[in-house]
Amino acid sequence: MAAGPATQEDTRTRLLATALRLFTEHGVEGTSLQMIADALGVTKAAVYYHFKTKDEIVEAVAEPGLRELGQVIDEASRLRRRGARIDHLLTGFVDTVVRHRALVALFSSDPGIARALARTWTSPEENFSVRILGILVGEESDLNRMVAAHVAVAGIALAGGSPQFAGVDDDTLREQLLDVGRRLLGRPRRVS
Structure with missing residues (x-):
């Protein structure tokens, strides 16, 4: 059967x-x-x-998180106001990191995943790092803004995938990552 x-x-x-x-x-x-x-x-x-192949497995493991991140970037890039683009991207990025903690930890710690994905995810549209930083930094790419954007993205990913925070519930981790991201990017704090 x-x-x-x-x-x-x-x-x-x-x-x-x-x-x-x-x-x-x-x-x-x-x-x-x-x-x-x-x-x-x-x-x-x-x-x-x-x-x-194992590369096909790696691609399939990464695909949901990458697809979700791509949607967040696309949505943010369509917004008119720069502040709205940054806020949408930051919130979506943090949500994606929290939802896919194990995958983010793997991206942060294992160069093998990047090598496996580089074989298929090579077009500029799929270069999430460039697109994310483009939205966060904008046209006025002064050094301070570029450093803050890099630190925010890398820090959120590293902290979100860190085994040290594995016991932290999703809502608390999300709140903490958003708060730090907003401060690094010079965005106003959200009042509940």
């Missing part, structure tokens, strides 16, 4: 969750397809049914 589409999707979802866990434990380059298969309790052929 063949597995139905729901079972195949469940297996694919479990495979990606397992791969992310193993990537965070062993690094992308230190994780083999056999390790993923063993952790799932399936054959390596079953992994190959869903993905032909």
Whole structure:
């Protein structure tokens, strides 16, 4: 009896969750397809049914977070006022970081993920770093604004993915990251 589409999707979802866990434990380059298969309790052929290479798995693991970040950037870039663009981008970036903590930790600590993704995510539209900094810095790119934007983006990502804050609930972490980001970017604090 063949597995139905729901079972195949469940297996694919479990495979990606397992791969992310193993990537965070062993690094992308230190994780083999056999390790993923063993952790799932399936054959390596079953992994190959869903993905032909480890790079395809890395891309699939990263895709939800990258897609979400791309949407935030697109939405922010369509806003007319500079302050609105910055606020939307900052809030969306923090939300994405908090929602995808394990993936962000992997991006922050494992160069293997960047190498795997560089093979497919190479167009300027997909260069999120350039696009994010372009929105945050704007046309008036003085050194102070550029440094503040870099520190805000890198700091939010590093803190959001830090194992030190793994026990902090999402709402608290989100609030803290937004507060720091607003201060670094010279944005007014939001009053609840």
